[in-house]
Amino acid sequence: MLDKLYVQARYNLIAMMLVMGLIVTIGCGESEPPVVDAGRDISDAVIDVPIQLDGRRSQSNNGEPLTYQWNVITKPKDSAATLINNESARPILIPDREGDYTFSLVVSDGERVSDPAIVTVNVSASKN
16 A cells, blocks of 8 residues: 555655656756848838838747837938838838848837848839
8 A cells, every 4th residue: 555655645745746857858948049030121212201110920839929120220321311210120211322122120019029120112213
């Protein structure tokens, strides 16, 4: 009888240790970074016509809200254009020169930061 109680107690202890180990592993494991999506490249933009970039398809892997950070990587020579609301999911660009504008988007869920996503906007003097 004591042997059965010993085996049962040992089994219960091992089971508890396994469950606690799983809880610690799950609770302390490193979460995945958010998935960033800077939207599609834009090839039909026109000088002085506002365009809105779109990072709304970015996703958090832990359910937390995202913060956004858009940056200008390249722009045409002598361009003074900047992004309006560059910390929103949908910033606005008012291009002031013909050529390519390249932007990066990084998102954070409060724990992790994504790798950058790149989007390019090609601007012409007028619509074809």
